[in-house]
Amino acid sequence: MRKVWLVAQREYNAMVATKAFLLSIVLIPVLMFGGIFVMHRLRGARDASDKTIVIVDGSGGVLFAALELAAERHNASPGGGDGGSSDAAAAPTPKYLLRRLAADSLSDADRLRLSDQVRLAEIEAFVEIPSGIMAAKDSVAPSVVGFHGHGAMLSAARQWVDKSLGEALATARLLESNVDRDTIGWAIAPVRVVPLGLFKKTDHGVEESRGNASLLMPLSAMLVMFMLIVVSAQPALESVMDEKASRIAELLLGSVNVFHLMLGKLLGTVAGSITVAAIYAVSGFAVAAYNQLTGLIPWEMLPWFIVFQILAVLLFSSIFMAVGASFAQRNEAQAMTLPIWILATCPIFFASQIVLEPNGAVATWLSFFPPAAPLVMILRLASDTVIPWWQPIVAAVLLLMTTLVCVFLAARVFRVGILWQGKTPRARELVSWALRG
Amino acid sequence: MKLVIQELSKRYPNGVQALDDVSLSIPTGMFGLLGPNGAGKSTLMRTIATLQEADSGSIFLDRIDVASGLEAADRLDVLHRKAEVRKILGYLPQDFGVYPKVAAEDLLDHLARLKGIVPARDRREMVHSLLRKTNLYDVRRQRLGSFSGGMKQRFGIAQALLGNPSIIIVDEPTAGLDPEERVRFHNLLSEIGQQVIVILSTHIVDDVTDLCQQMAIIHRGRVVATGEPNRLAADLEGRIWQKTITKDELAQLEANVLVLSTRLRGGRLLVHVYCDHQPDASFVSIEPELDDVYFRAIKDHSETIGATSKVAS
Numbered sequence: 001m002r003k004v005w006l007v008a009q010r011e012y013n014a015m016v017a018t019k020a021f022l023l024s025i026v027l028i029p030v031l032m033f034g035g036i037f038v039m040h041r042l043r044g045a046r047d048a049s050d051k052t053i054v055i056v057d058g059s060g061g062v063l064f065a066a067l068e069l070a071a072e073r074h075n076a077s078p079g080g081g082d083g084g085s086s087d088a089a090a091a092p093t094p095k096y097l098l099r100r101l102a103a104d105s106l107s108d109a110d111r112l113r114l115s116d117q118v119r120l121a122e123i124e125a126f127v128e129i130p131s132g133i134m135a136a137k138d139s140v141a142p143s144v145v146g147f148h149g150h151g152a153m154l155s156a157a158r159q160w161v162d163k164s165l166g167e168a169l170a171t172a173r174l175l176e177s178n179v180d181r182d183t184i185g186w187a188i189a190p191v192r193v194v195p196l197g198l199f200k201k202t203d204h205g206v207e208e209s210r211g212n213a214s215l216l217m218p219l220s221a222m223l224v225m226f227m228l229i230v231v232s233a234q235p236a237l238e239s240v241m242d243e244k245a246s247r248i249a250e251l252l253l254g255s256v257n258v259f260h261l262m263l264g265k266l267l268g269t270v271a272g273s274i275t276v277a278a279i280y281a282v283s284g285f286a287v288a289a290y291n292q293l294t295g296l297i298p299w300e301m302l303p304w305f306i307v308f309q310i311l312a313v314l315l316f317s318s319i320f321m322a323v324g325a326s327f328a329q330r331n332e333a334q335a336m337t338l339p340i341w342i343l344a345t346c347p348i349f350f351a352s353q354i355v356l357e358p359n360g361a362v363a364t365w366l367s368f369f370p371p372a373a374p375l376v377m378i379l380r381l382a383s384d385t386v387i388p389w390w391q392p393i394v395a396a397v398l399l400l401m402t403t404l405v406c407v408f409l410a411a412r413v414f415r416v417g418i419l420w421q422g423k424t425p426r427a428r429e430l431v432s433w434a435l436r437g
Numbered sequence: 438m439k440l441v442i443q444e445l446s447k448r449y450p451n452g453v454q455a456l457d458d459v460s461l462s463i464p465t466g467m468f469g470l471l472g473p474n475g476a477g478k479s480t481l482m483r484t485i486a487t488l489q490e491a492d493s494g495s496i497f498l499d500r501i502d503v504a505s506g507l508e509a510a511d512r513l514d515v516l517h518r519k520a521e522v523r524k525i526l527g528y529l530p531q532d533f534g535v536y537p538k539v540a541a542e543d544l545l546d547h548l549a550r551l552k553g554i555v556p557a558r559d560r561r562e563m564v565h566s567l568l569r570k571t572n573l574y575d576v577r578r579q580r581l582g583s584f585s586g587g588m589k590q591r592f593g594i595a596q597a598l599l600g601n602p603s604i605i606i607v608d609e610p611t612a613g614l615d616p617e618e619r620v621r622f623h624n625l626l627s628e629i630g631q632q633v634i635v636i637l638s639t640h641i642v643d644d645v646t647d648l649c650q651q652m653a654i655i656h657r658g659r660v661v662a663t664g665e666p667n668r669l670a671a672d673l674e675g676r677i678w679q680k681t682i683t684k685d686e687l688a689q690l691e692a693n694v695l696v697l698s699t700r701l702r703g704g705r706l707l708v709h710v711y712c713d714h715q716p717d718a719s720f721v722s723i724e725p726e727l728d729d730v731y732f733r734a735i736k737d738h739s740e741t742i743g744a745t746s747k748v749a750s
Binding site: 002003006007014243245246247248250251252253254255256257258429432 | 450451486487488519520523526527528530532533534535536537547548550551552553593596597599
């Protein structure tokens with residue numbers, strides 16, 4: 001074990017003393033969280049120029065009049081807010097200028113002409129309100145209104161028309177039924193549902209557990225874990241490839257057993273990962289303390305975070321070291337890491353679903369798939385939902401077993417591969433190295 | 438002390454038979470392992486150095502028991518007691534690398550710690566002594582990346598000498614060195630090889646001639662000759678003939694006699710041939726050299742393999 005420790009010590013010193021490592025500590029969070037910040041800022045800096053919407057009103061002008069009133073209210077309020085979120089109120093939103101076409105319906109030629117106007121950015125969109133929409137209560141009225149524009153699915157203008165037309169239609173129908181305007185206004189006044197956290201007992205009494213952070217906390221924990229995997233596994237690959245290319249491994253193997261060499265390198269990598277984690281943790285705590293947000297930190301999941309982090313780093317670093325040992329050319333090794341990265345990142349694609357349903361089928365099954373387990377379990381554990389107590393244990397045991405098998409097989413590949421020079425081994429040879437050593 | 442290799446074989450997954458029933462007895466002193474590139478020398482070196490597994494066979498180190506004086510009384514199984522072997526082994530691989538940003542003294546110290554030289558003071562003394570021995574003491578704080586080929590090779594021998602090893606394996610150590618560095622390296626090796634087993638693997642015949650008391654020639658994984666260089670050369674006494682010819686005459690000569698080697702001299706070819714009697718009056722008898730032993734052994738073995746494969750097909 002003393003030799004393992006010496007190799008680990010050297011590996012750790014070499015890892016943390018590089019400019020690349022120091023840069024990665026700063027750059028990866030800047031890129032990841034900076035990306036989120038930039039997206040947030042860009043959302044605030046969206047196009048706020050006036051938007052002209054052409055309305056083809058099949059109701060004979062009743063709904064257009066109601067929409068015009070809604071547009072006036074929207075355009076008059078600061079930031080165009082209709083009682084939306086505080087973000088929406090702060091960010092400038094476009095004014096909607098409505099223009100009614102004389103016709104009650106459109107021909108195909110009209111539709112082509114209006115579409116061209118949208119393409120030329122002369123108008124934002126055109127809306128087709130079918131005739132018969134104001135039909136009597138006991139007759140069948142059309143229930144679909146067409147909104148034609150760029151990116152109609154995500155368009156803010158469509159969302160505004162959808163909401164405003166719904167209110168206008170309800171108002172018009174209620175007026176037809178002789179309900180007075182005050183009553184209508186009272187009845188259709190919107191109510192906002194805001195996302196808040198659950199309550200729990202604390203030293204200060206009953207407090208809302210994490211408020212708006214209930215979504216951010218799991219995602220942040222997952223991103224931090226992923227960053228730590230990246231800053232550990234990639235240097236592990238580079239280190240093995242460098243030693244193989246420079247043939248220093250042969251020198252070392254004259255004094256140390258190949259399993260000890262690989263184990264030492266792995267432990268050095270884990271120590272490096274823990275160093276980064278500690279730096280992130282201290283920085284994160286300092287930021288949270290400065291903003292008086294330390295109450296949001298889920299201390300109870302910290303042990304699980306450490307367990308899954310170490311196992312994840314061991315798993316991916318051992319695989320990357322085996323890849324590094326197997327290939328003489330750097331580009332071949334990098335290409336080989338692509339499917340491994342896909343495995344590592346797969347929980348990120350399911351992140352929103354896992355956060356929304358931490359005990360759903362996808363979240364549960366992915367927890368028992370070892371390459372995905374660390375990120376998935378951290379997402380689930382950081383959520384407010386109670387996870388069945390046995391699931392993190394089973395996931396950790398499965399991950400531990402897989403990690404041990406991977407480290408063992410990787411060590412066998414490493415043993416042959418580190419002295420292998422020249423042509424790239426075939427897949428069959430790699431399997432043979434892993435199984436027979 | 439004696440290293441005994443018995444019936445050692447190794448076949449690579451791609452079908453290459455790197456070692457084929459190799460048996461050798463290597464006594465204390467410099468032992469030359471001569472062979473062309475791809476002969477299996479590096480595989481044999483790596484197997485002795487515990488870096489690689491053999492398919493079959495054995496390697497034992499017989500040490501002299503001080504009490505009884507018997508050589509085989511303390512027998513170390515090299516293939517199965519690798520940790521013990523590494524403690525008494527110094528290995529200088531062919532084409533080894535270094536950490537380019539690390540100072541020579543620091544890397545040597547790290548390797549000494551890996552070797553198990555624990556007391557810091559002893560380690561420091563040993564590292565400094567080896568750096569002096571290899572003439573690197575003045576540049577001990579320099580980064581290894583700035584070392585010349587010869588300096589790097591001397592660093593390689595310094596690390597191979599860590600822990601006062603009983604067996605030192607040096608694989609192609611003089612390849613790429615300029616003549617001055619080569620001479621300096623030879624002096625260093627001969628100084629070391631007086632009390633311990635030094636196995637010198639090379640394809641440069643002069644290295645073996647200059648340094649080794651015992652040698653073996655290996656070709657296509659098999660030992661094709663073994664013994665003292667002088668005696669092996671003496672065995673060819675009276676059967677090596679020399680002649681200067683033109684290039685056009687070579688083909689005809691090869692059809693009649695066993696041509697061992699050709700080298701250009703003044704635009705003409707100086708040929709050495711092997712023959713029990715003088716081929717003709719134009720040939721002169723010469724004192725056999727190790728080159729002649731080497732080429733004869735290789736050619737004989739190639740012919741044997743050729744004949745065997747013809748019979749098999």
